[in-house]
Amino acid sequence: MTLTKNVNVEAQAIEAKKASKKLLILSEEEKNQALLHLADVLEREYETILSANEKDLDNGREKGFTEAFMDRLSLSQERIADFAQGLRDVAQLEDPTGKVLTDWTLDNGLQVEKVTVPLGVIGMIYEARPNVTVDATGLALKSGNAIVLKGGSSAINSNEAIVEVMHRGLAETKIPKEAVQFIASTDREATNELFTMKEHIDVLIPRGGGKLIQAVVENATVPVLETGVGNCHIYVDKNAEVEKAINILVNAKTDRPAVCNAAETLVVHKEWLADHKDALIAALKENNIAVHGDEYVLDIIPGSVLAGEEDWANEYLSTDIAVKAVDDLTEAIAHIETFGTKHSEAIVTEDSEAAEKFFALVDAAALYHNASTRFTDGGALGFGAEIGISTQKLHARGPMGLPALTTVKFLMKGTGQIR
Template identity: 75%
Template sequence: MMTIKEKVNVEEQAIRAKKAAKVLSTLSTEKKNEALMTIANFLEREYHEILKANVVDLDNGKTKGYDEAFMDRLSLSKERIFEFANGLRNVAILDDPTGKVLSGWTLDNGLTVEKISVPLGVIGMIYEARPNVTVDATGLALKSGNAIVLKGGSSAISSNERIVDVIHQALEETDIPKDAVQFIATTDREATKQLFTMKQHIDVLIPRGGGSLINAVVNNATVPVLETGVGNCHIYIDKEADLQKALSIFVNAKTDRPAVCNAAETLIVHKEWFTNHHQHLVATLAEHNITVYGDEHIISVIPDARKATEHEWANEFLNMSIAIKAVDHVSEAIEHIDEYGTKHSEAIITENKETAHEFFKQVDAAALYHNASTRFTDGGALGFGAEIGISTQKLHARGPMGLPALTTVKYIMTGDGQIR
């Protein structure tokens, strides 16, 4: 599969990015915004070229027999490219997350202390098929004064390469070093692995994609990782749940976009509620063609439900299936979430505020919902303006990550000879 062109030097590219990051960190907000607007304009101007490159990827994908969902993620159109451009314009109008004095004070000896936000430096982005990540991640990196090294999925290599060409043209137009955006133009997996350990040149790795990609990065990288995305999310319907709220929230969380990380994968029902309302639940499941995997209690009541195994409790379906478990108490629901949840988004449906409070206190996850759909765990939906991913880890950033997640701090001390 390797061609001459694919003999890339990943380390050299990372070093170039590091050097460019120095320049990026000193750019004014206006200059960074100008770059984003220019990239947006150039993407629209060159959309035809990008579509031509996309056809190469699509043809390749057909030959390889990728499934429909995969081909859909890979596929570009004039409309989608114009959406990418508008996404960049939206990032341009967001507040610059760098250069903020987050706190400041003066010591008794007269030394002034300021904690200021600064760019992280170089972001390594490792992702799968979607070419929109190439544009989105570049926009967020540049806006926050960071350089970026992009390693996209092999299936989108032609589209990504063309998009990065356009980005480079726009950077040249705005007098910003194009080395700030590095694209690793190879389908060789070794190139990705090289990024894992380049602590000298890369400040953070952000994997975007399926569980196996994310685990490969987390388990092998010595560069710090911002872990994103796997969401084995639960909806718990309490005995004091309102029937209509319960059903509509469940349906929304399960069926609105089943393939995304904030979709519901397991429904936990209190046995009392289930006894009273199972006919409504069964009708709703049937209406939406949802396949059910249940525990003993559930399969004894719901026709056609299959027996849920460890596999169903522990993994995302990412399709129109649901695992259902019946419990005697909210604490049993919390224990199940503790065991199988991925600390992403968890919801409780109840009219009892104390039960909801208990759920909020006990469940360890980035986003917790009382009487609302888990689908709101999203930078756009929650009003963050833009999102680099949804963190399921606890350090640095948790939940939807906006621009501030791409910054760190410096403590700046100014004195006139103070010693200790």
């Protein structure tokens, strides 16, 4: 399905750049009022969005999209209300721009301030979830950034309808509607154009599967804020409390299996597995969790299938899980280091020294001791809506809320100093 309408990506990027300058002079109150108005308009015009979403769902059924994929794609009046509430929540957050991070005076009397400012224009490239269209827009506008949205073909109708509704809303606010651009094309060349628009786009944020993220990172000349695939691990140590470990595993695997902070691999100490196999097997069976295990696991967990090398790196996005039995914490950490994606990793143990070692040696954006990986989320951590979860180490790492969408300026105030 390729939309044939004429799309001029560069012209849209230029319009966004112009609009970003207008955003710089708006007050926090004006931005907040605009977000609150957008929330009201989205709720009021939900039928328009649902009608467009049904076209995407029909296309998904024809193409045989998976149940998990269809869930991410599907909208309802309740979900649209959630989008709107997300905008209201963002409006209540503190403006991340214009903050003096530090200041000092040089010996010659020159006053120096380090101040937060918007990035400018954000290019957002994402896949099936229409909620990203609203979440990303809200965070961008609140932080004083314009945004160019390029969603996946599977949600093209939904995303276009959402942006059209938001444009009608923005027309009644101080924020120019040109600050939100949507590239209404399923042509990959339109996406590729964004990769090289360094003159107009200040940063690209890819959000989706591994192939999408890899394509952006490898081909973009625009700076990339890299979000990560979530091959998340739960390590159950030999000193893990049984009920606690099972509750954490079940929640991390089954609460929402298709999200990036869901657990994809259980790494379990052999002694714990031998001692508590009956409780684990019962929980797996009760929650319809299919096991791909190593040879040790195959002998213990009925119905499990032998895991291949690809299983240890797989982001199942379903109720399937890989299970690796290990002799000790060192082996567990080595397995995570080999197959993890630096997203979210958890240890379940009553041994505080083991937890401290896990925290020190595991390289990931988010680490947990005796808690589910499902908390790696901007909303859950109190950031408001997030624009993505960064697994890189430069500029931003972990759930990216408003502060991640700013950079800094150094402001110098003098009285005629020369060097």
